Amino acid sequence: MPSPGHAIDVAGSGPRQFSFWTGPYSHAVNLAEVRDAYAAMADRYIELFGTSEQVHAEDLALIGRHLAIRPGRVLDLGCGPGHLTGYLRSLGVDATGIDMVPEFIAYAKTTHPGVPYRLGSMTDLDVADHSIAGILAWYSLIHLPPPDLDGVLAEFRRAIVPGGTLVVGFFDGDRVEAFDHKVVTAYRWPVHEFSERLARAGFTEVEHQRRPGNDTHRPLAAIAAVAAGV
Numbered sequence: 759m760p761s762p763g764h765a766i767d768v769a770g771s772g773p774r775q776f777s778f779w780t781g782p783y784s785h786a787v788n789l790a791e792v793r794d795a796y797a798a799m800a801d802r803y804i805e806l807f808g809t810s811e812q813v814h815a816e817d818l819a820l821i822g823r824h825l826a827i828r829p830g831r832v833l834d835l836g837c838g839p840g841h842l843t844g845y846l847r848s849l850g851v852d853a854t855g856i857d858m859v860p861e862f863i864a865y866a867k868t869t870h871p872g873v874p875y876r877l878g879s880m881t882d883l884d885v886a887d888h889s890i891a892g893i894l895a896w897y898s899l900i901h902l903p904p905p906d907l908d909g910v911l912a913e914f915r916r917a918i919v920p921g922g923t924l925v926v927g928f929f930d931g932d933r934v935e936a937f938d939h940k941v942v943t944a945y946r947w948p949v950h951e952f953s954e955r956l957a958r959a960g961f962t963e964v965e966h967q968r969r970p971g972n973d974t975h976r977p978l979a980a981i982a983a984v985a986a987g988v
């Protein structure tokens with residue numbers, strides 16, 4: 759079992775495709791746990807959530823409104839089956855999907871030929887400083903233990919250009935707390951607390967939306983935020 763601070767070969771044995779690190783975080787083991795949990799449920803996840811038709815129209819509109827507005831590369835981090843990367847490409851965005859689950863990346867490449875996807879971790883983006891115009895992290899930060907969120911947002915801030923936009927989707931709640939997500943433990947966040955974390959990392963909220971829970975889904979939230987100048 760790897761210990762915190764050690765690189766983990768998320769591609770498993772065989773040729774090392776990438777490793778993620780990482781530094782002082784406590785979540786190195788958590789990432790492997792999350793990857794393995796999604797890998798085990800990849801087919802079911804794809805069936806339930808794997809097309810942009812299964813995404814709420816308000817969410818698609820928010821994503822397009824904030825990420826299809828300027829030239830430059832956009833990263834869909836934790837892209838899962840890759841449907842939102844495909845959606846962004848359909849809007850003319852130079853989008854790349856990145857996920858740490860090989861099953862998702864293989865599915866995305868087959869389903870969206872011509873769209874770039876790669877195996878990787880959002881904790882170590884392997885891109886030059888301030889080279890990315892926008893980042894989508896759609897329900898991909900939900901499994902991060904709250905103390906680890908700042909480090910990941912700092913990596914986003916390193917990668918994104920001043921004025922670039924970050925869009926995040928997550929589970930809404932009255933307080934930061936863990937809950938039993940079907941795949942693996944996740945955390946809900948009050949919008950204002952998530953927004954404060956973004957501000958601490960150098961992102962200014964420009965819009966948020968919330969959708970109350972109902973019989974089929976938990977309360978949901980999304981924030982669009984712009985990177986401050988360096």
Ligand SMILES: C[S@@+](CC[C@H](N)C(=O)[O-])C[C@H]1O[C@@H](n2cnc3c(N)ncnc32)[C@H](O)[C@@H]1O
Pocket residue numbers: 789792793796807835836837838839842856857858859862878879880881895896897898899901
């Ligand atoms: C709830 S799913 C969301 C997938 C997709 N964005 C969607 O909207 O359907 C969370 C995704 O985040 C990915 N993920 C979590 N942590 C990651 C990390 N550190 N690097 C890359 N992907 C990550 C998981 O593998 C999973 O595909």
